[in-house]
Amino acid sequence: MSEIVTTTYTSEFIAQVKEYAVLGLYPIQIAERMGLSGSERTRFLFDINSKHHPLRSAYLIARSHWEEDMDAALTTLATAGDVDALELASKVEWRKGIESIKSELFDL
DSSP states (O other): OOOOOOOOOOHHHHHHHHHHHHTTOOHHHHHHHTTOOHHHHHHHHHHHTSTTOHHHHHHHHHHHHHHHHHHHHHHHHHHTTOHHHHHHHHHHHHHHHHHHHHHHHHOO
């Protein structure tokens, strides 16, 4: 039986990943910005997409901050009467509902 090897990342590496996540970047974009290549890139992408890896948890938490900031900015603009922001806020809420249903039904 093969054992799954867990990669341990430095706190500096994780901090850099979090900084990119707060900017709204996806894992593949983060790998590009960090100059990862070959097996290092493959391992990073595997880990950041592995459900129980600490790197994924750190990424998702930081990414949620970006989403909260975007929601706050949209709400501010919509409240100020920006029709486009109001429409976009409505679409974002609809999309969140779809993502929630997908998560419940398919564990995605």
